[in-house]
Amino acid sequence: MDASSPSLLSLMSFSQDGWGARFIEGLVVTVQVSVTAYAVSLIFGLLGASAKLSPYKSLRVIADGYTTLVRALPELLLLLLVFYSGADAIKFLLSFLGDDYADIEIDPFAAAVGALGFIGGAYMTEVMRGAIQSIPPGQIEAAKACGMSPLLRVRRIILPQMLRFALPGMSNLWLNATKDSSLISVLGSFQDILFMGYRAASTTKHYSFFYSMTALFFLALTLVSMAVIRLLEARVNRGYK
């Protein structure tokens, strides 16, 4: 590197117009998208697991179809499909409610997060189904015998114990959510870390440097997540071992 050209690290500066500052902005977007998509996947997961364990065959068939299809399709394809068709599907459904809803605008953030959450939900369904099934049936019977209502059983017996069994799977899915969120850069309307990396690399032509930086930002996110997961695991497993 000769003295006249700015050093690579100065390109990554965190001052106003350095790429470092924009990477931080990208990190914020990535975290926002991952957290929201993960929350959505929890909802799909709970619904899916309840459907899979329900006594109604129709619900079980729908849930099985959902997990089988989503897990057989590439994430990129599903993201594009749900991102574009999800908004249309919601508009179509809303159009039955009246013409007022016909030209409603679906926020791209909501569409992308909904799509990622829908995908993650299929994997979450399996994690939660497994966790619910690992609770000894005797405990649920005992709760019934004590006269607890179904909701009280969920709150007092199922949820607290399920968390212990579900946490390893849920942690993996969180790590996947942060990594899968990088796919939204393909949609072009989100400035996540990968999008910033892409722009920095193509503007400055320092491809290896900026993609390495992008990888480092994701790695930092993974490492912080892993540290938090370790704390959570210690917490839900208190009283065991």
Add this chain to the structure above:
Amino acid sequence: MDESIAFFLSIFPRLLAAVPLTLALTAISGVVGNALAVPVALARLSPNPFLWIPSAIYILLMRGTPLLVQTYLIYYGLGEVLPGSFIQQTFLWEYLKDGFWYAVFAFSLNTAGYTGEILRGAMSAVPKGEIEAAKAYGMSKWLILWRVTLPRAIQICLPAMSGETILLLKATSLASLITVWDVMGTARQIQKESYRIYEPLLAAGVIYIVTVFILTRLLNFVERRINQHRAAPVSA
């Protein structure tokens, strides 16, 4: 609606023509990646810090960053370094103009990280007695690895490895973002030409589902064959 269905059906031949490319990406990356996973797992289990620390960092890097970032890093990063280097004068250059080999390179390295971690777990789960028995027979370290540890470890982690293979097949769709015309890439190309959003994606989806289904069946068959002796008795 009829016209949409007609279009949907009409693009299948073109998408099916891209299936061999998707399968080639999966097969080559799978074989190379799984082969590389063996040294990664061995290094990870070694007591020598010059071996296990690099291996642990490698696994962390591969599993801790998105595959798409790794693919871009290799495609654009090597694209920055290779032109003008001696590689340009060699026969390799012919191959390196295309995104395909960069995708294979990225997917193989990634698979090596994931499978390496799986294999590490399986290798430490091989019963100690079997390795002691092999030692008692006077087998050398490498012979034990080749005849006992590795075959047993592969048996143990076969279900996890076939799961990884399915994930790899799906992940090859990322190659479409570095100008490889696999099934996904062809679907996106048709999207651009025809200004239709859904039909190409849905048709590609059908193809992926069928391919995943067939591959799953195939892997289950291999699993049963390899673990034949451990199959549950027909009537318990």
